Amino acid sequence: MGYKIKLAKSGSSYSTTDPRNLLLDSDETMLKFHSTTNDSIAITAGNTTGTCTVNHGLSYIPSFIIYAYGSDPFVQQLNDAGAILPVIPDVKSGNPYINAYANSTSVVVKIELPSKYNETTYTGNAALWEDSTDDYSIIAGKKVSTGTGSAVRFTNIAIPQGEDIVSAKFEYKNVETTATDDIKFKIYGIDEDNTASFDNYSNVNARDKTTEYNAKTQAASTSTFNFGDTWTDIVQEIVDREDWESGNAMGFVFNDNGSPNAKVIATETSEFDLEDVELKIVRPGTLTIKLRIIIFKDEILV
Amino acid sequence: MTKVLKISKAGKSITSAEPRDFIFNSEFPSTLKIVKENKGTLTISASTYNTAEISHDLDYVPVAMIFVECNPGSGKYYCGIAKLPSGDTDRKSYVDSNEANTYVTDEKLYIRIVNTQASEITVKYYYYLFGETAEY
Numbered sequence: 001m002g003y004k005i006k007l008a009k010s011g012s013s014y015s016t017t018d019p020r021n022l023l024l025d026s027d028e029t030m031l032k033f034h035s036t037t038n039d040s041i042a043i044t045a046g047n048t049t050g051t052c053t054v055n056h057g058l059s060y061i062p063s064f065i066i067y068a069y070g071s072d073p074f075v076q077q078l079n080d081a082g083a084i085l086p087v088i089p090d091v092k093s094g095n096p097y098i099n100a101y102a103n104s105t106s107v108v109v110k111i112e113l114p115s116k117y118n119e120t121t122y123t124g125n126a127a128l129w130e131d132s133t134d135d136y137s138i139i140a141g142k143k144v145s146t147g148t149g150s151a152v153r154f155t156n157i158a159i160p161q162g163e164d165i166v167s168a169k170f171e172y173k174n175v176e177t178t179a180t181d182d183i184k185f186k187i188y189g190i191d192e193d194n195t196a197s198f199d200n201y202s203n204v205n206a207r208d209k210t211t212e213y214n215a216k217t218q219a220a221s222t223s224t225f226n227f228g229d230t231w232t233d234i235v236q237e238i239v240d241r242e243d244w245e246s247g248n249a250m251g252f253v254f255n256d257n258g259s260p261n262a263k264v265i266a267t268e269t270s271e272f273d274l275e276d277v278e279l280k281i282v283r284p285g286t287l288t289i290k291l292r293i294i295i296f297k298d299e300i301l302v
Numbered sequence: 303m304t305k306v307l308k309i310s311k312a313g314k315s316i317t318s319a320e321p322r323d324f325i326f327n328s329e330f331p332s333t334l335k336i337v338k339e340n341k342g343t344l345t346i347s348a349s350t351y352n353t354a355e356i357s358h359d360l361d362y363v364p365v366a367m368i369f370v371e372c373n374p375g376s377g378k379y380y381c382g383i384a385k386l387p388s389g390d391t392d393r394k395s396y397v398d399s400n401e402a403n404t405y406v407t408d409e410k411l412y413i414r415i416v417n418t419q420a421s422e423i424t425v426k427y428y429y430y431l432f433g434e435t436a437e438y
Contacts, residue, residue: 019433028335101378
């Protein structure tokens with residue numbers, strides 16, 4: 001004969017059929033604690049993902065729960081997104097993803113941020129071209145005698161003076177080139193603490209330029225593309241200026257560097273939008289998301 | 303006289319006031335008892351979704367846990383709402399996180415799984431229903 005143990009809550013009968021009225025019922029198992037682990041996921045600047053693996057040594061797939069916590073705004077977003085598993089709210093668009101799985105050896109927690117950690121995207125505040133018609137605005141190359149350069153400006157750059165940035169990447173979207181020949185040009189920063197609004201290309205091109213520059217060779221392309229370049233050293237030189245202040249503006253100049261005549265990279269004037277000019281700057285730092293991983297001895301019977 | 307049943311962990315006093323020191327203590331309002339647990343499979347046509355409807359006779363909305371093998375055959379069982387990002391290699395399927403699609407009532411547990419593949423897949427899942435109400 002088998003024996004059973006039931007312990008009813010105060011005021012309830014042990015013969016109740018409602019499990020909520022019982023504190024203990026030998027017919028109903030309870031999750032049995034196997035281990036609890038405090039760990040964390042560190043996502044360094046410029047990265048979007050991180051994982052944490054906890055080996056459980058059970059040789060079968062166990063049930064588990066995890067909690068993510070911390071004061072960083074990203075962690076608060078995780079909570080908004082339902083990071084406290086296994087709670088079931090909707091995952092909000094633009095919030096980080098957090099997922100966790102168990103297999104027969106470990107529990108793995110994965111976090112993916114919606115954008116690179118500590119990356120800020122600045123869109124253009126102004127763009128100037130030495131030669132611009134109703135059809136095309138020449139970014140770089142050599143149209144004939146003019147049409148040899150352009151400039152772009154970004155405002156409210158939030159970097160403290162002298163901070164070592166992780167990266168700065170530029171993109172000029174939806175540009176085109178003339179056919180057959182390479183286009184050669186150099187890109188400089190404007191070597192000023194807070195470069196002023198643009199008036200005309202000649203005046204802007206006459207401003208002091210950074211020592212750092214990028215010499216570029218752009219192959220001819222028969223289709224529209226996005227021109228991208230890494231400007232980390234150029235931006236760093238501007239930020240390192242003694243009187244640079246967070247929130248200032250910075251500018252960049254494209255100069256021809258020996259392109260053949262009538263070979264240019266350009267943007268279609270009627271289609272141009274300052275939103276197509278982007279500077280993505282990654283500042284240093286590490287996002288640490290604390291985790292508590294609780295593993296039960298109860299098997300997921302697969 | 304009220305009778306109390308306590309089982310303390312090894313090395314801990316039965317008179318401890320610290321809840322974490324006990325394996326069981328009838329002075330606490332309840333325990334998380336598993337009243338139903340089972341596995342299941344859900345076959346989902348290409349690029350669409352299907353919903354597992356798991357009936358229970360509890361007559362209350364229970365606390366629930368679910369685990370889903372989003373990548374069939376991977377042996378990885380994701381906990382809770384596994385809404386995997388688009389670049390995740392296990393995102394052969396994912397759990398629909400909309401509370402209108404994956405939820406529990408006093409009659410059923412609903413798990414909606416979305417197939418991201420261009421062919422039919424069969425996804426395994428596992429669930430627990432507890433002897434505590436999730437309603438508030």
